[in-house]
Amino acid sequence: MATTTENKQQLLDNYRMMVLIRHFEERAAQLYTQAHIGGYCHLNIGEEATVVGALSTLGPKDIVFTAYRDHGHALALGSDPGAVMAELCGKATGVSKGRGGSMHLFDLEHRLYGGYGIVGGHLPLAVGAALAIQYREEDGVVMCIFGEGATNIGAFHEAMNMAKVYHLPVLFFCANNQYAMGSMPEEDSAVPEMWMKACAYDMAAERIDGMDFFSVREATRRAVERMRETREPMFLEAFTYRFRGHSMADAGRYRSQDEVREWQRRDPIQLLGRRLEEDGILDTRTREDIEKAVDEEVERATRFALESPSPETDDLYQYVYTEEDE
Template sequence: MKPKRTGKPEAAAVDRDHALHLLRAMTRIRRLEEKCAELYSAMKIRGFLHLYDGQEAVAVGVMQALTPEDAVVATYREHAHALIRGVSAGSILAEMYGKQEGCSRGRGGSMHLFDQETRFYGGNAIVGGGLPIAVGLALADKMQGRVRVTCCFFGEGAVAEGEFHESLNLAVLWQVPVLFVCENNLYAMGTALEFEHAVTDIARKAACYDLPSTAVDGMDVLAVETAAARAVAAVRAGEGPQFLECRTYRFRAHSMYDAELYRSKDEVRQWKKRGPIATFTQKMKRRGRLADADVKAIEGEVAREIEGAVAFAEACTWEPVEDATRFVYSEGRMP
């Protein structure tokens, strides 16, 4: 089976409301991440912090295809996925503050956002570790006769892990309803794709498990949306697991500790020209779907949202230290 390469999506089909929706979603991510960086410098957020700037089109594009019944499994660079999935910016920021009103009660921090209500299964910070869990969630749906999709995000670094190969094999062998989304941002921390993979075409690796596989421009939200819609429709139709490689780029360092010695400033500059928010905005303006006033309105709205989220996180409370061993085991349900 050969991986597909998707062509240019039909941007003309996007109406104004949808253009506003996509731009708002990507802008929310960008501004949240900027605020996180700022709060990290202000020492409000500690631990590891991995930001998503540059990759917004992937989370936003893919999530358009999901319904509330579906499940999402993500990585440690998952603020965007949680936000677009429906977790509030306030509870995400509160989590990073370490407050008990945070979406993981302050137990997880930036790398471990979880949310039962939106079926958001983390926040998995061991590279590759989320893939088998996604296969299991999908297996549970299949065995219980439920038609819903488990969407599993991971980076190209995970592709070198054994769990990637084990999971793809299991998913195809058992024909479970899972969508694998590889966010190929070209660097596993500081090691470039060509220094970690003998075969750098990720979609091809998936295809050799007979997994229907597509590679798409991950800087183009419409391209991602179109490819994800197709893949999710196939999963929902019972055609088994699907694989989507989104070729993207992270604009910021791997984490706040990264001095970025492994790539040139010029390379980053070149990629920034293809930034998903700027290119989408320009395209939509050219097509008359968006006006300057729309962009301004979205910026204002998002700024207020983030401001509110910070205020919420500031006002949240600390879990009492006496609770340090709560939830090691389930409460009140001992046999």
């Protein structure tokens, strides 16, 4: 790994983003238990390396589709934490104007084309966005993020096949956190490793350590760079673990606390922090500064969300149809 000055700053930024996501999610969990956030709320805690490692490789013309565990993805792409927290709280100032909530973040400016709530349902959409890129002969790529549970639904297979048949630059990025709610791949998948499914679609595929930022970033960077040349779809499986429940409403009876603790020993933020310390990029002082700055940022975001107004009920019908809004 080259450690140029620029590289060091970038790595600190990546580390900072992972810490921000962790603290943001912990605060979101609190706000959920205090009933400021309703509905479903799925946290990225434990999976920060898959989020930041993957998204930090993208350029300004690339497009991202993801599923409902999407808070970290919005933050990593540059969405304002206040607008994301406001969306979780259902406020008019939220990224989706309070219409979407936790599962349906969208930020056109930062190329986040949505968090989606039907498992696997967004994969065909990602194929379509890549089709538009190909149609216009642009050089962007599409990253489509989903969990391992999504590899069992028909939309996954149709999207994978179509992406290959049309030669579209979609990076299918499977964040395998090992639990589709309470089911493990051993129980609901014909093959134990998700990358194997990509072989059926003649797609280059790789399994990577989803707890290790560098593993995720380097593999994703290689894939994205290769796709920029080949304009062919690729598949990555990041093997990771969620430290919290599937959603906030999850008693966790399907796994042992010992297992959770074992995985927490490979906390992706601590792993990256230690590595940066070893390389002399991060020291205790800097780490504390980052923690403090992130805490303040999350508090600002929380205050903004809580103080923001709810959408007007008079505007209930706004955004159903385009022409009525114009």
